[in-house]
Amino acid sequence: MAPPAEPLPSLDQLPLRKGDPPNSAWGLWGDGPDSALGSLNYLTEELVARTVQEEIKTGERVGLDLPxxxxxxPLLGRAGFEQKIVDKDPLVVNDDVVTFNTQVSSQWDSLRHFAVTQTDVHAAPRTEINGMQTWCAKGLAGRGVLIDYASYARRNGITIDHFGPHRVTLASVKVIAEEQGLEFRTGDVFFLRTGYSAAYKALDQDTRNKVAGVGEWCGLSQSRETTEWLWERQFAAVTCDSPGFEVRPPTEKEWHLHPILLAGWGTPIGELFDLDGLADLCEKNKRWSFFFTSAPLNYTGAVASPPNAIAIM
Structure with missing residues (x-):
């Protein structure tokens, strides 16, 4: 589907239809099957072809999934990863069976993670409404852009409390983008690196046990200004290496981004992505944009999925 007609409505003009939830953009992509893709509609064949030509220079690539x-x-009391290796005796063959919560590590939140109403999601077993299966027909591919807040903080003597409500302000994002010479484009996939996974890896087991039960973390600071900036950028998706993309607890509850992005705009949220190797590649090449691909799990009604994501320079 083609992108929505210009000019884009302002944030003040949302919702687009009377009676819809505040700040929602229902109807921006019509009411047909493409509406289930939300902002992923920006990832057109033309955009992908152009991005391949512009962004793939060295062929270097890095996976973006944590184990x-x-x-x-597991964080937030979620079910952890389990593996059972099946010995196919008398054959010299093995299978394995794995079980895990789809949000136990690197993940995409589908549009049904923050549902507008639970009635639709739970109306029938494995209903397709706002699930992820629509994404899987073509997968995700396009231009990724990295804001490396972790490196910025280190250079400027800023101590990040990764396991508390440390705010990454919009002002910081803008400064970093300018320093990196990074220009945002409609349909980009936005990546925010805080250094969360490296900080977690450095914890001892007792501290990991404590962190698992605490619902606080670093992330993008909420505000009307931040929401307006995200709306005007029209990213295809947004991602971070912390558990929730946005800081928790929210700095301003009115501008809690999960319901606005997922349920209101149809913009996927990626969390706990592994961005440290990507940051190293970007620094090496002095370029903070790249070609990005992702192939989520394909099953009906998925609430979330490991991203199976790769960045290519």
């Missing part, structure tokens, strides 16, 4: 068993114990 499924990285967080031990």
């Amino acid at each position: 499924l068993d990285f967080f031990d114990p």
Whole structure:
């Protein structure tokens, strides 16, 4: 589907239809099957072809998924990763069976993670409404852009409390983008690196046990200004290496981004992505944009999925 007609409505003009939830953009992509893709509609064949030509220069690539068993114990009380290896005796063959919560490690939140109403999501077993299966027909591919807040903080003597409500302000994002010479484009996939996974890896087991039960973390600071900036950028998706993309607890509850992005705009949120190797590649090449691909799990009604994501320079 083609992108929505210009000019884009302002944030003040949302919702687009009377009676819709505040700040929602229902109807921006019509009411047909493409509406289930939300802002992923920006990832057109033309955009992908252009991005391949512009962004793939060295062929270097890095995976962006943390191991499924990285967080031990799992964060927020979620079910952890389990593996059972099946000996197919008398054959010299093995299978394995794995079980895990789809949000136990690197993940995409589908549009049904923050549902407008639970009635639709739970109306029938494995209903397709706002699930992820629509994404899987073509996968995700396009231009990724990295804001490396972790490196910025280190250079400027800023101590990040990764396991508390440390705010990454919009002002910081803008400064970093300018320093990196990074220009945002409609349909970009936005990546924010805080250094969360490296900080977690450095924890001893007792501290990991404590962190698993605390619902606080670093992330993008909420505000009307931040929401307006995200709306005007029209990213295809947004991602971070912390558990929730946005800081928790929210700095301003009115501008809690999960319901606005997922349920209101149809913009996927990526969390706990592994961005440290990507940051190293970007620094090496002095370029903070890249070609990005992702192939989520394909099953009906998915609430979330490991991203199976790769960045290519």
